[in-house]
Amino acid sequence: xxxxxxxxxxxxxxxxxxxxxxxxxxxxxxxxxxxxxxxxxxxxxxxxxxxxxxxxxxxxxxxxxxxxxxxxxxxxxxxxxxxxxxxxxxxxxxxxxxxxxxxxxxxxxxxxxxxxxxxxxxxxxxxxxxxxxxxxxxxxxxxxxxxxxxxxxxxxxxxxxxxxxxxxxxxxxxxxxxxxxxxxxxxxxxxxxxxxxxxxxxxxxxxxxxxxxxxxxxxxxxxxxxxxxxxxxxxxxxxxxxxxxxxxxxxxxxxxxxx
Numbered sequence: 181x182x183x184x185x186x187x188x189x190x191x192x193x194x195x196x197x198x199x200x201x202x203x204x205x206x207x208x209x210x211x212x213x214x215x216x217x218x219x220x221x222x223x224x225x226x227x228x229x230x231x232x233x234x235x236x237x238x239x240x241x242x243x244x245x246x247x248x249x250x251x252x253x254x255x256x257x258x259x260x261x262x263x264x265x266x267x268x269x270x271x272x273x274x275x276x277x278x279x280x281x282x283x284x285x286x287x288x289x290x291x292x293x294x295x296x297x298x299x300x301x302x303x304x305x306x307x308x309x310x311x312x313x314x315x316x317x318x319x320x321x322x323x324x325x326x327x328x329x330x331x332x333x334x335x336x337x338x339x340x341x342x343x344x345x346x347x348x349x350x351x352x353x354x355x356x357x358x359x360x361x362x363x364x365x366x367x368x369x370x371x372x373x374x375x376x377x378x379x380x381x382x383x384x385x386x387x388x389x390x391x392x393x394x395x396x397x398x399x400x401x402x403x404x405x406x407x408x409x410x411x412x413x414x415x416x417x418x419x420x421x422x423x424x425x426x427x428x429x430x431x432x433x434x435x436x437x438x439x
Contacts, residue, residue, distance in 0.1 A: 181382060183413030188394055192342050193319035198293070199231040202409070203416035204425040205297050206230035207399035208249060212420035216256065217247045218278045222288055229426030232295035232320075234399070234418050235285060237305035244268035245282035245305045245312075253277060264302065282309055286318060295320040297396075297416070299346065300330045310339050326368075328360040335361030344396060354387055363393055364415065370398040377408040385413065 209221025236249040253259040300306045324344025344364035347353040349372045353365045369376045399418035
């Protein structure tokens with residue numbers, strides 16, 4: 181099965197000469213090499229050849245969108261504080277904490293020519309991210325979430341960026357995509373056994389494509405699985421280790437088409 185992405189790229193103003201398809205989407209940056217969701221992780225991912233970064237959004241007490249998977253800082257930074265209970269200035273003033281603002285990461289994306297695959301965590305971040313990207317005329321971006329209500333809010337507001345719905349194992353991707361009004365089905369099936377690639381059937385792909393949707397796949401770090409995924413006609417694949425998808429010797433390029 182082949183897939184022509186040229187209409188998608190044209191519709192959303194994405195660059196047609198950027199890297200190879202499926203796109204390598206650095207999961208929380210190059211989080212297998214650097215602390216996740218940090219400027220260092222995003223810069224490293226770009227250096228390793230990732231076309232896009234997957235990043236997560238939280239909201240400070242004073243309404244600033246910042247990039248962190250968790251609201252609580254304990255897991256990543258060992259600090260018992262919540263982003264939502266602090267102002268952006270208070271967060272920036274914490275010793276040993278490196279949580280960039282969305283605007284900082286977006287600026288780095290413009291500098292490096294890297295796309296933003298934004299996973300909306302805290303409610304209210306989607307509209308703010310959309311506004312910032314629109315103001316900067318930064319077209320190479322996507323907004324998505326597990327929370328169908330957040331995606332639907334953007335869809336109902338006629339957001340002109342592609343919208344993605346993230347799908348857990350065992351959930352119906354087509355029904356949730358309909359509910360969210362999504363343009364992309366993002367299958368988060370990295371924990372679905374030793375061969376999760378077997379779940380991405382021709383029937384599943386054809387049904388998504390017939391509905392006018394593209395597919396993005398989970399973060400994968402098993403080389404044998406990743407090799408199989410890279411043969412599929414999908415828009416992108418997330419990974420903590422972009423160098424697994426973009427080894428230095430790889431020079432193959434494709435523009436707008438992949439099969």
